Amino acid sequence: MTWMTGVAAGYVDFLDQLQAALCDRGHASGLFYQGTGNGTLTGPTGASGGYVGGTASVAETFTITAIDANTFSVVGSLAGDIGQATVGVPFASTRINFRINGGATAFVAGDQFKLSTTPRWTLARRQGTGAAGRFSNGFANSTRLWDGLVGTTAEFASRAAALPANAGISMIGAADVRRVSITTTNNQLFAPAGFRVEYSDNGSSWTEAIAYANVEWTSTEARSFAVPDVGLHLHWRVVFTASVNGGAAGIVEVQELRFYRGVVGDMQLQQRAEAVLAAPGNDGLDAIYIGIELYEDAAAAARSFNFYQFRSFDPLVAVRSQANNSGLTNVPLSSNNFTWWAAVNGRRIAGVAKIGAVYVPFYQGLGKPYELPSVHPYPAINAGTSSNEAGVATSTDPNFRGFSHPGRYGLRARYPDNVWRPHSNRFLSGSSETGDSATPGKVYPAATTNGGRESDFREALDGSRVLYEIVLTSIDPRHMWGELDGCYFTPGFNLVPEQNITMARFDHMVFQNCFRNAAADFFAIRQD
Amino acid sequence: MSYQTGNALDVNDLLDRFRLFLLANGWAVNFWGDRAGGQGKALQVNKGGNFYSIFSNTFLDSANSNQPGPYMEVMLHSSYLTPGSATQPDGTRLLRSTRYTSPMQAYHFFAGDGPNGSYAYMVVETDPGTYRHLGIGVLHKIGAYAGGAFCYALSWYQATGTVNSPDASQHGVPFDDNGIPTTSINYPIGGTVIRADYGGISPRYHYLDTGTTANPRGRGGWRNTNAERGTIALPVSAGASILTGRAPLIPLWCAVERGSLLWSDIGYPPGMRFVRMDNMEPGQEYPLGTDTWVVFPVTRKNGSAGMPSSGVYGYAFRKEL
Numbered sequence: 009m010t011w012m013t014g015v016a017a018g019y020v021d022f023l024d025q026l027q028a029a030l031c032d033r034g035h036a037s038g039l040f041y042q043g044t045g046n047g048t049l050t051g052p053t054g055a056s057g058g059y060v061g062g063t064a065s066v067a068e069t070f071t072i073t074a075i076d077a078n079t080f081s082v083v084g085s086l087a088g089d090i091g092q093a094t095v096g097v098p099f100a101s102t103r104i105n106f107r108i109n110g111g112a113t114a115f116v117a118g119d120q121f122k123l124s125t126t127p128r129w130t131l132a133r134r135q136g137t138g139a140a141g142r143f144s145n146g147f148a149n150s151t152r153l154w155d156g157l158v159g160t161t162a163e164f165a166s167r168a169a170a171l172p173a174n175a176g177i178s179m180i181g182a183a184d185v186r187r188v189s190i191t192t193t194n195n196q197l198f199a200p201a202g203f204r205v206e207y208s209d210n211g212s213s214w215t216e217a218i219a220y221a222n223v224e225w226t227s228t229e230a231r232s233f234a235v236p237d238v239g240l241h242l243h244w245r246v247v248f249t250a251s252v253n254g255g256a257a258g259i260v261e262v263q264e265l266r267f268y269r270g271v272v273g274d275m276q277l278q279q280r281a282e283a284v285l286a287a288p289g290n291d292g293l294d295a296i297y298i299g300i301e302l303y304e305d306a307a308a309a310a311r312s313f314n315f316y317q318f319r320s321f322d323p324l325v326a327v328r329s330q331a332n333n334s335g336l337t338n339v340p341l342s343s344n345n346f347t348w349w350a351a352v353n354g355r356r357i358a359g360v361a362k363i364g365a366v367y368v369p370f371y372q373g374l375g376k377p378y379e380l381p382s383v384h385p386y387p388a389i390n391a392g393t394s395s396n397e398a399g400v401a402t403s404t405d406p407n408f409r410g411f412s413h414p415g416r417y418g419l420r421a422r423y424p425d426n427v428w429r430p431h432s433n434r435f436l437s438g439s440s441e442t443g444d445s446a447t448p449g450k451v452y453p454a455a456t457t458n459g460g461r462e463s464d465f466r467e468a469l470d471g472s473r474v475l476y477e478i479v480l481t482s483i484d485p486r487h488m489w490g491e492l493d494g495c496y497f498t499p500g501f502n503l504v505p506e507q508n509i510t511m512a513r514f515d516h517m518v519f520q521n522c523f524r525n526a527a528a529d530f531f532a533i534r535q536d
Numbered sequence: 537m538s539y540q541t542g543n544a545l546d547v548n549d550l551l552d553r554f555r556l557f558l559l560a561n562g563w564a565v566n567f568w569g570d571r572a573g574g575q576g577k578a579l580q581v582n583k584g585g586n587f588y589s590i591f592s593n594t595f596l597d598s599a600n601s602n603q604p605g606p607y608m609e610v611m612l613h614s615s616y617l618t619p620g621s622a623t624q625p626d627g628t629r630l631l632r633s634t635r636y637t638s639p640m641q642a643y644h645f646f647a648g649d650g651p652n653g654s655y656a657y658m659v660v661e662t663d664p665g666t667y668r669h670l671g672i673g674v675l676h677k678i679g680a681y682a683g684g685a686f687c688y689a690l691s692w693y694q695a696t697g698t699v700n701s702p703d704a705s706q707h708g709v710p711f712d713d714n715g716i717p718t719t720s721i722n723y724p725i726g727g728t729v730i731r732a733d734y735g736g737i738s739p740r741y742h743y744l745d746t747g748t749t750a751n752p753r754g755r756g757g758w759r760n761t762n763a764e765r766g767t768i769a770l771p772v773s774a775g776a777s778i779l780t781g782r783a784p785l786i787p788l789w790c791a792v793e794r795g796s797l798l799w800s801d802i803g804y805p806p807g808m809r810f811v812r813m814d815n816m817e818p819g820q821e822y823p824l825g826t827d828t829w830v831v832f833p834v835t836r837k838n839g840s841a842g843m844p845s846s847g848v849y850g851y852a853f854r855k856e857l
Contacts, residue, residue, distance in 0.1 A: 378782060425779055479771060488774050
């Protein structure tokens with residue numbers, strides 16, 4: 009579906025919904041019409057911009073031509089003739105889905121829509137867990153198992169005073185644990201002499217993968233134990249059954265417990281939850297990687313997507329360690345229900361999550377560069393709302409801003425020299441928010457100068473709305489990067505979020521920049 | 537024909553050649569002849585209900601050595617009444633382009649039709665490498681309003697220390713608001729005036745200059761980054777890539793004051809763009825899709841000390857053949 013909307017039951021459900029929307033079927037965009045009738049082409053339910061691909065969509069263009077006032081032929085450039093669409097009736101296929109709606113002026117033979125499709129996005133990775141997915145039974149101070157801290161004093165240890173005790177992870181996606189690492193304390197008597205590694209797909213029925221007995225340790229030792237290949241599973245745990253000093257009646261102390269994916273590499277599944285999506289490009293031949301780390305800090309009510317992008321994807325490496333990645337941009341979300349909107353094609357997703365009354369924008373994927381593809385072959389943009397991985401939507405930080413008018417540093421763009429550069433229009437100087445003159449990357453026209461002077465424009469003289477391309481610029485190195493795809497700056501005078509601006513036969517939904525609603529703080533996303 | 541190049545003997549000859557060019561492009565001539573009350577010729581034309589007067593002026597004005605003649609001058613008015621005169625119904629002030637030394641090296645005329653009206657621009661190479669600009673037309677309008685007609689002229693202040701300072705406010709630069717207003721110096725200089733009616737005032741003219749009490753102000757350009765100045769300063773500062781060499785052509789957005797420190801975009805001139813000339817030479821052609829644009833400096837590219845210099849500021853004009 010090109011223009012999508014939904015209600016997510018928390019940030020993990022948002023990931024589920026995005027994954028389904030992106031990866032379960034292809035997408036359609038680039039609607040064009042020429043003809044006499046003034047009807048519309050919409051999604052199957054009549055939603056503006058809701059036309060959608062299917063499970064078998066490929067990169068091709070459909071020509072939808074009126075045979076008479078009520079009937080259209082549907083011909084794909086690769087699929088050929090796939091049937092006829094009737095006005096007012098949803099057209100369904102595995103390649104493309106839409107509905108043509110009659111207007112006040114009837115269609116005549118020869119009236120023609122064109123619509124392009126792209127294949128489904130693919131899920132390259134979904135695994136790991138955050139704080140909410142790490143569990144233990146029988147361990148005191150169990151957060152010490154996962155904190156990455158090792159020492160020789162008691163405050164680094166987590167103790168199970170009675171055995172058996174267990175600790176493990178419930179992940180956002182199934183993965184194969186092939187190694188478990190245990191770090192003991194300097195009290196060798198409390199080291200685990202016996203334990204077993206178990207897995208589960210429902211979190212309640214567990215199966216043993218391997219058991220270890222009579223294990224001997226030195227003081228404060230970190231040791232990996234192999235796990236056989238038992239497939240991909242959502243839940244994994246280590247059940248401690250005996251200690252060195254007391255056997256099954258003893259006490260076990262552990263400093264760190266780690267679950268590694270695969271037999272090589274350093275990908276620790278207990279560290280964080282992450283996913284990697286790959287967009288196919290509008291030609292279906294690309295792999296545009298978008299990495300998402302899920303961040304959670306329940307005490308701070310922080311639940312976020314932290315986006316990364318990278319040109320190539322190493323399956324043995326965590327998202328944040330991928331080569332030449334963009335660095336993170338944060339999109340604060342919620343554990344409660346929230347509404348979201350997104351426009352998708354084969355190259356990018358641009359959307360907004362509404363957390364309470366705050367509109368949190370994001371743009372992930374390729375933009376529209378001013379250079380030729382031979383000069384700027386991978387024009388990627390990673391845009392969230394800041395570079396603080398623990399961001400919250402209730403923030404009033406000057407840097408908490410979206411792509412139309414970003415702060416430090418919620419927008420990073422990849423330049424022709426393969427360098428990711430941040431863009432910032434505003435920041436906090438002293439006690440007041442002001443234009444960011446120190447960052448060479450700027451976003452026009454929300455900023456009109458290198459010093460980040462804010463746009464002070466309102467609507468046209470006749471009251472009609474104006475949509476401006478959102479242009480990325482840099483003065484060091486000097487370069488005009490190009491534009492965001494399907495996103496527009498619009499002056500915010502007399503404008504409210506979720507209002508539609510109809511222009512060039514498209515609806516454009518208006519949003520404000522996070523919590524801000526001054527003239528320079530509005531943008532619109534084309535529903536196409 | 538919508539592009540023409542050639543040589544002119546002097547400002548009178550230049551204006552005569554521009555007259556023939558306008559006639560060939562469908563403009564109607566209300567008057568062509570001696571200027572009333574001045575030294576030079578008058579060409580008064582209209583198209584699409586928009587009226588313009590263009591004058592040559594052979595007065596050298598030796599008393600004003602920093603804005604010397606000969607001149608080309610232009611104004612906008614709502615209808616035509618008096619032959620050869622700069623006094624016309626609802627006429628704007630004269631905009632003056634300075635120092636058209638003879639013999640001129642070359643002229644380049646461009647004409648075409650924008651979505652809201654026709655335009656005609658002249659670029660004149662007065663001395664080798666030094667250029668002047670003058671034009672008339674109708675903006676590619678944003679929103680529906682009465683007006684959109686504009687005219688512009690380039691004047692360049694010749695004083696030492698200013699002549700090679702591209703951002704100096706003494707220069708009257710088309711579609712840039714950093715020039716001082718004619719009203720503060722009591723003689724015509726260059727700049728831009730645009731008609732955009734609203735608020736019950738008709739006609740309502742907007743001068744793009746540093747004046748604060750105009751009717752009300754117009755805004756555009758790149759040379760001033762202060763509050764409520766300029767519209768394209770940011771893309772101009774980034775506009776010629778040192779990574780790739782490419783310099784995008786930037787529309788010359790214009791705006792008018794609406795009160796409460798807010799402005800409304802009214803459009804941009806068709807067939808004319810700003811371009812940074814870091815990597816280009818005067819007269820160079822710039823292919824863009826199926827179009828060809830031709831690039832000229834605002835006055836002179838990176839002139840040496842004591843010479844006119846507009847730095848890397850330039851205009852690109854769409855060349856239709």
